[in-house]
Amino acid sequence: MGRNGKGEIQESEVFFLYEDILQELITSHEQKVYIFGGRGVGKSILLKQLKERLEDGSLEVIFINGRDQKAAIEELKSRADSNERSFHLLMDDVDIFFRNLLATDTDNLQKFKDSLRYIDSLIKSTSVQNAKIVLSGSSKPAQMLTYRSTEKQKAFIDQWKFFWSFILNAMVTVRCDPWEGDWEKKLENFMLSKFKKLLGKRLDIWFRVIRDLTGGHPTLLHPALHKLNVLLHSLKRTPLEEKLIKVFPNLEEADVERMVRNYLEDVLINTGLQKIRRTIYELREHPEPEYQKAFKLLQNIARHGTSQLQASREFFSHRIREILEDMALLYKDFRDGSYRIPGELIVQEILSFEPPVLAQRVLTLIPDKRTPDKKGRARIENGHTTQEIPLTGGPWKILKVLSESPQKVVSLEELEQRAGMTSQDAVRSALQRLEKKFREIQIEKVVENLRGRGYRLTIAVGS
Incomplete structure (x- = not known):
């Protein structure tokens, strides 16, 4: 881990938000863990970091990407059919893997049944001391028990519910929440340790802009920190980039902050915001009434701030809040218990769907x-x-x-x-x-x- 040849930040270096969870996963005696959290909050990075740390030990580490359906089935079958159980098994996006199988044709439904059997066998047969099975997904296990099935799928639903009940009862569940605790302080400490010598007096400006634009959302936070690090270690910089990181006597602090903001906005619009934009669009176009209500509520919060929630208690049901949290478009502030949209860029994106208020x-x-x-x-x-x-x-x-x-x-x-x-x-x-x-x-x-x-x-x- 660390810097590559160009001095760029790798994913492992910006992983300060979940270091406590990572250490707990490595040192805990718990062998079976299910990690869940909203979209884009960094579950995949957490699993990759866990893989790197576990590879320093004596056991083999098997990493399965649930989005690669064919490769995932082959790996699960191979491991389940083998008598060898001395390995760590990490599977990312397990809920998406099974949901995709369940939502397609009859042939895939059989693959769904087989895959459930493979994972069930692997989980129950783990015998080597400290061998871990860690699954991750965006969905809470309890949510998966309420899956709405078609007539064709009904024969498999009992197995589906049994599997998720097993995860709920037999595995330790860990929530991946970047906003749990004081994320702003974690960000400040990280930037002080990484960039203080290189940025000097400009550090406060960069911290404020990154904090305000990203709101701590990992999908935005990672590319922002990565770009800053690349800029600081680049051998070729434009005159504008020189002004962003070096102190010029004729530049006011407000002018520098405005330039940093414009620079980072352009970076984030072309990177992390693209993914979040797709999530917002999916929420807006979803046919179910609860999702449409969730989008309207999100617009109200973006327009009026958190005070809007106090006037919308009936509208702000547990299910609607759950939808927005699962999409990582809303989080609970640990300081006062209020709910917030993470960052100015996401607020602006939500408001862009509205006509202008003249x-x-x-x-x-x-x-x-x-x-x-x-x-x-x-x-x-x-x-x-x-x-x-x-x-x-x-x-x-x-x-x-x-x-x-x-x-x-x-x-x-x-x-x-x-x-x-x-x-x-x-x-x-x-x-x-x-x-x-x-x-x-x-x-x-x-x-x-x-x-x-x-x-x-x-x-x-x-x-």
Whole structure:
């Protein structure tokens, strides 16, 4: 374990959230363990770390990926048919493995029956001292007992329920919850130990941005820390990247924090957020009423914060909370018992499915008579009050394009093309200058950034 040749963080090095669980799994006398937790919270990484640690011992370690159905069945059969039992068996995504078998044709139902028998045989015949069988899945064992079967599957359901009852009663269950305890303190301590010498005064900025954007969600946290480490050890950096990690006398802390935030948002949108986006979309499009209620509740929390829960006690049923926790879109804060959406990026993604909430103001653009494509004035009317700001260059061009498509999300690429900008960085710079201009007259968020999708106005456009 440790750094590779390029000095990059490997998964083992960012595994500080579950170190306590890992140590307990290794040192405990418990031989049969089922690990469960929400999607993307790091169960697979936990199992891989356990594999690496156990390989230092005398017993062989068998690792089975439940998503690779064919290979998993072959490995289970081979081990069950053998008289050799002196090995550790680790199987990831065991619930997905069986659910996929159960949800398909008759031939697979027989494979399902055989696979249950293989695992049952392996679990019951473990005799070597300290040999471990560790299974992982997203589902709680009790949830799997309520599987809704088709007519074709009914003959196998008794075996299915018996298997999960056995796991529930005969195996120790461990919940994989990255937000259990003070995850922010764990993150801070990790970053202090890894990056203090390299970042110096910039460490606090990077910590705040990573904490706020990721909310401790491992699917976002790992690529953020990985990118920071790559940046710190890179031999070739752009001028922007130099400014992100080194202190320049002419740069204000707020400007650096804004640059770090934009830099990391771009990284996360193209990595971890893609997976979470698919989960949100699946929740939104799920046909069952409880999932639809869960999505509406999630939108309410994203829009109004945790105070919304107090007014929605009847709506916030145990089942709905369970759905959101299983998808790792909601977690319980150990400090006050409130429920939170992990991180600003996920909140923004949830809100992006809603139409914009238009401010009670009207924007009118007044182009310059001589050079209408290069400069003009933006007039804001709010009841009896009218304000105007002069705009030139990029900010004027960007606002002009957005006002031509009110309430429509305009992608970064489209903005670059239609505004005639030289690069996407030039578009971002123009947007920042535009925001600054509006802040000068105490107007905030005229342009909304829907990360990974584009930009849209939050203000009505007049004729």
